[in-house]
Amino acid sequence: MAVRVGVIGGGQLARMMIAPAVELGLEISVLAEAEGMSAQLAATRVGDYRDLETVRAFANEVDVITFDHEHVPQEVLRALVADGIAVHPGPDALQFAQDKLAMRARLAELGIPQPDWARAAEPSQLQEFLDEHGGRAVVKTPRGGYDGKGVRVVSDAADAADWFARLEPGDALLVEELVPFVRELAQQVARRPSGQAVVYPVVETVQRDGVCAEVIAPAPGGNEKLEEVAARIGLQIADGLGVTGMLAVELFETDDERILVNELAMRPHNSGHWSQDGAVTSQFEQHLRAVADLPLGDPSPRSSWTVMVNILGGPSDADLMGRVPAALAAAPSAKVHTYGKDPRPGRKVGHVNIVGDDLDDIVYEARSAASRFD
Amino acid sequence: MAVRVGVIGGGQLARMMIAPAVELGLEISVLAEAEGMSAQLAATRVGDYRDLETVRAFANEVDVITFDHEHVPQEVLRALVADGIAVHPGPDALQFAQDKLAMRARLAELGIPQPDWARAAEPSQLQEFLDEHGGRAVVKTPRGGYDGKGVRVVSDAADAADWFARLEPGDALLVEELVPFVRELAQQVARRPSGQAVVYPVVETVQRDGVCAEVIAPAPGGNEKLEEVAARIGLQIADGLGVTGMLAVELFETDDERILVNELAMRPHNSGHWSQDGAVTSQFEQHLRAVADLPLGDPSPRSSWTVMVNILGGPSDADLMGRVPAALAAAPSAKVHTYGKDPRPGRKVGHVNIVGDDLDDIVYEARSAASRFD
Incomplete structure (x- = not known):
């Protein structure tokens, strides 16, 4: 019988699992937040992922539960596990993706290199961290942030006064050193419940306004040491946190x-979208293989380079699909992926991948194709 | 707005259009012959494709109609066109895929090289052809044959007596020279309604018992002359017959x-399945782009070689999906495609693609992975 994979969340990550699920012969179904979401084609139920009975009814129709996002509450996840349902990644791992303070503490225990950080339950603790770190730092709300939301660079404890005011008793903010980085990278790892793990090449990510804009795979100017260090960190975290499925x-x-x-995600991630066209096994296929506990696929690149450019916001006339012909005509080797979402300023509504041997050429082509959606 | 593509027929070819439709942002729906077919995920209606009102109701919900097979009757197709519905390929082209005698006559008009052939309305005409061609020939029923069905090698007119007995008045059998071929090849071409066409590399196909067993892309030992001749034939037929979509x-x-x-198919075809993993643009994505009149994609191979091995029949215990883990473990670079069909002797239930630089290696790996389904 075909393994039935249930995905909680109807966004673009669930949508992009549909194609490899169909090819592998897995039965995929989706619990969507609303009608008409990105993963509509596979949506069998619509409901609130915070409601145990809604999630339980969905879970009873599948063999394994996985996720489009990390927001399903711990108590819901733990109730599913208590029911005997396979949940990947499980609540013990997901807590570290849900709470950035817990993640920092656990990575410290594992000896993983990370920025200086502290728990700031009140402004004086933030001010103390600022005083010790040259007067500037990054403050993050430990829960619910994404794409730059819940992240703020501050130079005075007063800059985070509103966040402190909203803290529940016992909660705190995360403060991190402002790292003098030269660039940002991302490491993808896949890990099965049985422990088998595979490592993707480390990639370079380019952010604009806190949102991923472009990815180049593998990271240019890479060398064996960089690849080894990044791969070791990825594997240590996947093992140490007990991640099943994709880890970014x-x-x-x-x-x-x-x-x-910097950050973790326990699901397919924007920094791995290049793999859909640029790797032998895409992160979406790999995630499905991992959560279904199937043997993992080859994560090798298919060619020298792959470039991914996000389509952010979409066209001002809101007719995303009307721009597809011009994008396809601009670059016949471009793979255009759209998410079935309405354009809105800053929103991720699609991306373009191009694979090739000449990095300058494909960067130009990918940007050119993506610009047709401006 | 997203272009809505309606596929008539719920088999594996419709199923394999789902993945690229989702990625491109096309809305795909399927008129399936029954519940639970390969393309179930996108099936919005179940009904008889020979019934005009069934097909018309389906067609009214989409922007363009295309096909999983070539069996929709001409009168149904022509009624849709009269309704103003976009049908690709259209009835004028499809008649040549539906009737092998019409195809032979049209290719003769176009001057395309083909085996000697004749129309045999009665046994004496078959006998005459046999006498002129060394006493052996291939007899075909002009309609409804596939995968070796409706094809018979004869050495006496009596060998086709049952087929002659069943002929309707005015009908005839097709007789063809038994070609002394050294191997079989296949040429894929995509053509848009606006006329743009692209050509895939010519591939070698290996048949067993009249059914495609393996494909190697591009055809080994190929040379520029072979590639040019095959490409020219493909383009001439696509243009001459007015094909829209994929032509094999x-x-x-x-x-x-x-x-x-030898034969024509006006749809994605088994000989083009290699392109899912081995070409920049798969035949399924290309078919959708062509029938939606979108700019065509790059048909170039992604690597030196791609091998496709069909999974024929499936395991004797009928548990196809139970064999997937062993197949994936046997070859981490294998792309296993299953069709959601029940195993049955000789039935095409899936295929394995492997892409690489060493042909011997990938042939071995692809066969090894596919053999896990025996």
Whole structure:
């Protein structure tokens, strides 16, 4: 019988699991937040992922539960596990993706290199961290942030006064050193429940306004040491946190050649979209293989270079699909991926991948194709 | 707005259009012959494709109609066109894929190289052809044959007596010269309604018992002349017959280096499945782009070689999906495609693609992975 994979969340990551699920012969179904979401084609239920009975009813129709996002509450996840349902990644791992303070503490225990950080339950603790770190730091809300939201650079404790005011008793903000990085990288790792793990090439990510804009795979100017360090960090985290499925580790490369962990995601991630067309096994296929506990596929690149350019916001006339012909005509080798989402300023509505041997050429072509959506 | 593509027929070809439709942002829906078919995920209606009102109701919900097979009757197709519905390929082209006698006559008009052939309305005409061609020939029923069905090698007119007995008045059998071929090839071409066409590399196909067993892309030992001749034949047929969408031309290569047209298919075809993993633009994505009149994609191979091995029949215990883990473990670079069909002797239930630089290695790996389904 075909393995039935249930995905909680109907966004573009769930949508992009549909294609490899169909090819592998897995039965995919989606619990979507609303009608008409990106993963509509596979949506069998619509409901609130925070409601245990809604999630439980969905889970009872599948063999394994996985996720489009990390927001399903711990109590819901733990109730599913208690029901005997296979949940990948499980709550023990997901807690570290849900709470950045817990993640920093666990990475410290594992000895993983990361920025200096502290728990700031009140403004004086933030001010103390600022005083010790040259007067500037990054403050993050430990939960619910994404794409630059819940992240703020501050030079005075007063800059985070509103966040402190909203803290629940016992909660705190995360403060991090402002890392003098030269560029950002990302490391993808896949890990099965049985422990088998594979490592993708480390990639360079280019952010604009806190949102991923472009990815180049593998990271240019890479060398064996960089690849080894990034791969070791990825594997240590996947093992140490018990991640099952895809893990994305966002990294800073500093001017003194240190590699520090920025953020984690326990699911397919924007920094791995290049693999859909540029790797033998895409991160979406790999995630499905991992959560279904199937043997993992070859993560090798298919060619010298792959460039991914996000389509951010979409055209001002809101007719995303009307621009597809011009984008396809601009670059016959471009793979245009759209998410079935309405254009809106800054929103990720699609991306373009191009694979090739000449990096300058494909960067130009990918940007050119993506610009047809401006 | 997203272009809505409606596919008539719920088999594996419709199934394999789902992945690229999702990625491109096309809305795909399928009119399936029954519940639970290969393309179930996108099936919005179940009904008889020979019934005009069933097909018309489906067609009214989409922007363009295309096909999983060539069996929709001409009168149904022509009624859709009269309704103003975009049908690709259209009935004028499809008639030549539906009737092999009409195809032979049209290719003769176009001057395309093909085996000697004749129309045999009665046994004496078949006998006459046999007498002129060394006493052996291939007899075909002009309609409804596939995968070796409706094809018979005869050495006496009596060998086709049952087929002659069943002929309707005015109908005839097709008789063809038994071509002394050294191997079989296939040429894929995509053509848009606006006329743009692209040509895939010519591939070698290996048949067993009249069914495609393996494909090697590009055809080994190929040379520029072979590629040019095959490409020219493909383009001439696509233009001459007004094909829109994918065209597959099955070819014989003779011992005196002639290339002769064997059969045609106006849809994605088994001989093009390699392109899912081995070409920049797969035949399924290309078919969708062509029928939606979008700019065509790059048909170039991604690597030196791609091998496709069909999974025929499936395991004797009928548990196809139970064999997937062993197949994936056997070859981490294998792309295993299953069709959601029940195993049955001789039935095409999936295929394996492997892409690489060493042909011997990937042939071995692809066969090894596919053999896990025996």
